[in-house]
Amino acid sequence: MTRHLTRRDTLAGLAALTALGLAGLRPAAAQTVDEIKKRGVLNIGLLVDFPPFGITNLQGQPDGFDADIAKDLAKDLGVRANLVAVTGPNRIPYLLTGQVDMLVASLAITAERAKQVAFSVPYAGIRIVVYGKTSAVVKEPEDLKKYTVGVARTSTQDVSLSAIAPAGTNIRRFDDDASAVQALLSGQVDIIGAATPVVGEIEKIAPKGAFDTKLTLREQVHGIALRPGQDDLLKAVNAFVEKQKASGALNATFRKWLNTDLPELKTPALGG
Amino acid sequence: MSIQLRFGPVLDAWRELAAGIWLTLQLSAGAMVLGLLLAIGCAWLKLYGPRPARFAVNVYVEVVRNTPFLVQIFFIFFGLPAAGLRLSPDAAALLALVVNVGAYATEIIRAGIESVSHGQVEAGLALGLRRLQVFRLVVLKPALRAVYPALTSQFILLMLTSSVVSAISANDLTSVANNVQSRTFTSFEVYIVVTLIYLALSLAFSALFAAIDRRVFAYPVAR
Known part of the structure; x- marks a missing residue:
């Protein structure tokens, strides 16, 4: 039996190729904390069609729980947040091709996705x-x-x-x-x-x-997604999430948008 | 390109479908009988009742005939509990159908009553019958006979309208169909089968109405 190339395979392949070919060329594709700090902008992809996590507010700007987290994260790194609206199907290609530095896009942590992207510790869940x-x-x-x-x-x-x-x-x-x-x-x-x-x-x-x-x-728990190899940035993101959890700020933001406490956020076992 | 139809999963659910048909039949037949009685009462009040009663019937008929059935059934199922009356989905569905068909049938029957010639009423009164007796013994039957086709088509519509009761989780035929198709992903097949069932039910009711017509209303009238 022949295995047909699905659209998903094609996209992933294209995305990987583009990432390989362009990673060194694109200034947008910051790999480290230092690069981001030097640039002064953190490009973050997020959904705008998944209330109350990602919405478009009355001013036409991305808003919602994910937007608040993204802004806090940029502030934590001492840079400006550039929020980029992505959609469910194109969010991982956006990340892998370097259009954005990371996704705060209600991405549920799954074993399949973990093969393509590096997940932070969970920052939200439903x-x-x-x-x-x-x-x-x-x-x-x-x-x-x-x-x-x-x-x-x-x-x-x-x-x-x-x-x-x-x-x-x-x-x-x-x-x-x-x-x-x-x-x-x-x-x-x-x-x-x-x-x-x-x-x-x-x-x-x-x-x-x-x-x-x-x-x-x-x-399901959501993680902030980065490209594989952004280890230094991942460490910084994880530190930010842990700090927000410890201070109660994460729960406060969650309450603001969902009117309920954060569920217990266990990092799922990604065996297989 | 061809569509593969799989009727197996639908036929496997025949017990559920049969239960759905039974509820649809019960709701329809129950609402027809109770709605008819309600409508006869309302039509009488509208023509001969005291002023406040005529006004109340007018309000009832206009409100029901000018609002969607879905809103009415939501009001009865979700709204009445606030007033302390909590009905099961089946009871709420029956009440909503009775209220709905009652309003439409009131107008139909009123037209029937008005078509009975005044001479017959006067003849009844001359025989010493009281007003209510004249209505019951002299007026009602020819009135119903005159509007029988309109009335029965309203009843068939009622049976088809009953498919809306799935919205309040009553397990009628449509509700069962939705459950089956969501479980087996055979929506096309399920709806084909259910369409045929509704068609068969409509034809069966039509045949029943025709039989009633022959038995009850087959008498000669002077023209």
Whole structure:
């Protein structure tokens, strides 16, 4: 059987070639902290279509959680931040071709991506959780049977929740997250499956203490991505993230945008 | 290029589909009967009731006929709990359908009642019947007969409208179809099957209505 070249392979190959060929030529492709400090600008790629992590604000500028982190990071290095809007599919090519020095682009740390880019320690994460009335007692998946559970049909929440819920659980599938949330707020369901950004939105409008998080169904952590070989820069980025974590600044920024505390950020094992 | 249709996963889900058909049938038939009773009551109030009742019926009919069904069902399912009335998805779906078809049928039946000639009413009164008896024994049947085609097509529409109840997680036929297609990625196949089922249900209801027409309304009238 012949293996067809996929678009992804082609892109990655092109990106690698371009990176090899142009790395020495492009002034934008700073490899070390010293180079960046000399230049005075840190080029950071981030998403603008992934609220609340990356958005475009009313002034048309990139904004959101990732933008705040990127600005703090540039300030930490004592340089100006140049925020470059990238998209989900083109963000890694942007990095590998030296268009940007690093990505603060909600890039989930996965083994496959770690083969192409160097990840910092996690600086953010989202979880798919079981969330519901404070009075509902859910300590393990078996407990779900006692309650009415709402999810958005076919969503990641639906898939992960259906996988662990015991047979006979009353799962109500709505057309979207908004309807599932509405069902929770109006008391039509006791519990929902939701991603943490949605939970943040609920806590903004729900009475204090009415709902809480029961279980974590699935989690992903985001890392700042650099090109392989930027070891010195990676060290500086990691130091920045650790410092922000220790001082509580990272959590404060996360709360500002997501209205909830940072989840536990464990660096995933990237075996294989 | 050809599309490969895989009906296997759809047929495997026949139990779910059958349960969906059953709920769709229950909701439709229930809403037809209850909606008809509601509409007859409202039509009577609208024509003969006291002023405040006529006003209330007018408000009901206009509000329901001028707002989308989806909004009505959201209001009943998500809104009523705030007023202390929490209905299950199935009960909320039935209530929403009854309220909806009741409003449309009210206008249809009012037209039917108005088509009954005044002479018949006067004949009834001359026989010593009271107003309500005249309505029940003399007016109602020819009135329904006059608008029967409009009424039944409204009921068929009601059955098709019931597909919206999946929005509040009631597991009707459409809801089951959505679940199956999201699980098996055979959306085209599922919707082909479900379309055929809806078509069959519509035809079955039409046949039922025709049979009722022959049994109940087959009497000669003077022209």
